[in-house]
Amino acid sequence: MKIKKFVGKSFKDALDIVKKELGPDAIILSSKSIKTGPFGILNKDAVEVTAAIDEEDAAPPAGAASSGMEDLLKEIRGLRDEVCFLKETLRPIVPTLRVGKDKKGLFNLLVRQGVDTQFAIILLERSQESLDSLRGVIRKDLKIQGLVPAEERGFLFLGPPGVGKTTTVSKVAHMLSAKKKSVNLISLDAGRIGSVAYMKELSKQLRCPLRVVKKISDLPKIVYKEIQKGPLLIDTPGYDYTGILDDIKDIFASGFPVKKCFLIDSSMSVQSVIKAWQSCNVDMIDSIGFTKLDMATQYGSIYNISLMTSRPLSFVTTGPGVPDDIRIPTSEFLAGLITGGI
Ligand SMILES: Nc1nc2c(ncn2[C@@H]2O[C@H](COP(=O)(O)OP(=O)(O)O)[C@@H](O)[C@H]2O)c(=O)[nH]1
Ligand SMILES: [Mg+2]
Missing domain, CATH: 1.20.58 (Methane Monooxygenase Hydroxylase; Chain G, domain 1)
Incomplete structure (x- = not known):
């Protein structure tokens, strides 16, 4: 508790001084009239107020x-x-x-x-x-290459089962035929009746030759003979694309003349794609293609995979429909897609 005396000209004046100094919570203990002046001789009337304040309540000074x-x-x-x-x-x-x-x-x-x-x-x-x-x-x-490098010599498509290799052979065959190229079809997927039947039907439609190769060691003589006539489109089985690439490397010691395109299903997880990519001899792969864009819900993986594989893009496929659901995208189109809208 802090106790102090205040002097004012009147009671109100003294109260104002108390409030100013001790704040609104001050308690008036007593008051009395006094005479002020030097040595009390001027006898001026004044009021003396004794006020108190609890230290904790004291309002902080300005x-x-x-x-x-x-x-x-x-x-x-x-x-x-x-x-x-x-x-x-x-x-x-x-x-x-x-x-x-x-x-x-x-x-x-x-x-x-x-x-x-x-x-x-x-x-x-x-x-x-x-x-x-x-x-x-x-x-x-994003590096977009399109079909130009493959127009003369063709493509060999690689990738996991179901990614869209056989369907893409058909779409690209239509595109090249429309450019008046004499397409030659080759199937290394001799074990799958459905796949061979599909290729036979395509060969009939486009009136282009089809060779079904059972042993990869038969490939060089066919490739060197047929490539003189026009681009080759080679379909492969999905279960052993790693082995096929190794065999090609061994058999074609002076280099394989056909462009090797690795197909990636856009709806697959990046982890699965990378696993598939790393499981083969990637040095031999010339370009990539994204399939099933229509099935994907987001397109960021196109950017991730393009960077991680550092291969140019040949094309994207946008549905199962042959021949229309394929396009060579512009980098503007892909950048729009990757950022979630065109
Ligand atoms: N939605 C969609 N389906 C596709 C596309 N490409 C291929 N397919 C379908 O995917 C399935 C597997 O295709 P296929 O060519 O046999 O794959 P492969 O095993 O790699 O030869 C088939 O049902 C095709 O119709 C595409 O771009 N979009
Ligand atoms: Mg197939």
């Missing part, structure tokens, strides 16, 4: 408020420095901290589309804050 605020600000600055330090320490472990808050929306968009987190971070570091800029950066990373 300067105290601002020093409290300063303390708070100091503490906030300290915390901010600590957070910055923690962020720097965590950056290598939590890479998304590298994405500034102005690009967080684009980052989330890429990740939602299945773009690998690390790739997304690097893309955003190279891009401005707009979607257009991001698409521009993606576009630069």
Whole structure:
């Protein structure tokens, strides 16, 4: 408890001083009229008030408020420095901290589309804050080759079972025939009656020769003879594409003249694609093609796989329909697809 005397010209005047100094919670203990003046001789009327305040209730003096605020600000600055330090320490472990808050929306968009987190971070570091800029950066990373390199010598299609090899042979055969190329069909999938029957039907439709090769050692003489006439389209079985590539490497010591295209089902998980890709001799693969775009729900894996395989893209297929469901996309089209819309 703090007790103090206050003197004013009147009782009200004295009360005002009490309030100012001790705050509104001060208690008036007593008051009395007094005479003031030097040595009490001027005899001026005045009122003396004795007031008390509980120390804990005492309202802080005017300067105290601002020093409290300063303390708070100091503490906030300290915390901010600590957070910055923690962020720097965590950056290598939590890479998304590298994405500034102005690009967080684009980052989330890429990740939602299945773009690998690390790739997304690097893309955003190279891009401005707009979607257009991001698409521009993606576009630069995609290499689209189309059919041109295969128009003279053709394609051998490889990939896991059911990915769409036989169907794609048919679509590409139609495309090349439409360009007046004399297509030659070869099937290495002699064990599958359905596949051979399909190729026979295609050969009839397009009036182009079909050779069904049972032993891979028979391939060189057929390839060297037929390739003089026009592009070869070679269908392979899905169960042993790794072995086929190894055999081709052994048999064609001076190089295999047909382009080898690895087909990837766009609706497969990236992990499965990478497993399939890594299980074969990837050095021998010239290009990739994405099938079943119509079945995929997101297209980020097109970007991931294009980067991871570092092979140019020959085409994409967009449905089971022959001959129409195939296209050679532009990089603009793919960048639009990868970022979740055209
Ligand atoms: N939805 C869709 N289905 C496709 C596409 N390409 C092939 N298919 C279907 O996928 C299945 C397997 O195709 P196929 O060519 O036999 O695959 P392969 O085992 O690799 O030769 C068939 O039912 C095809 O009609 C495509 O782009 N989209
Ligand atoms: Mg097949």
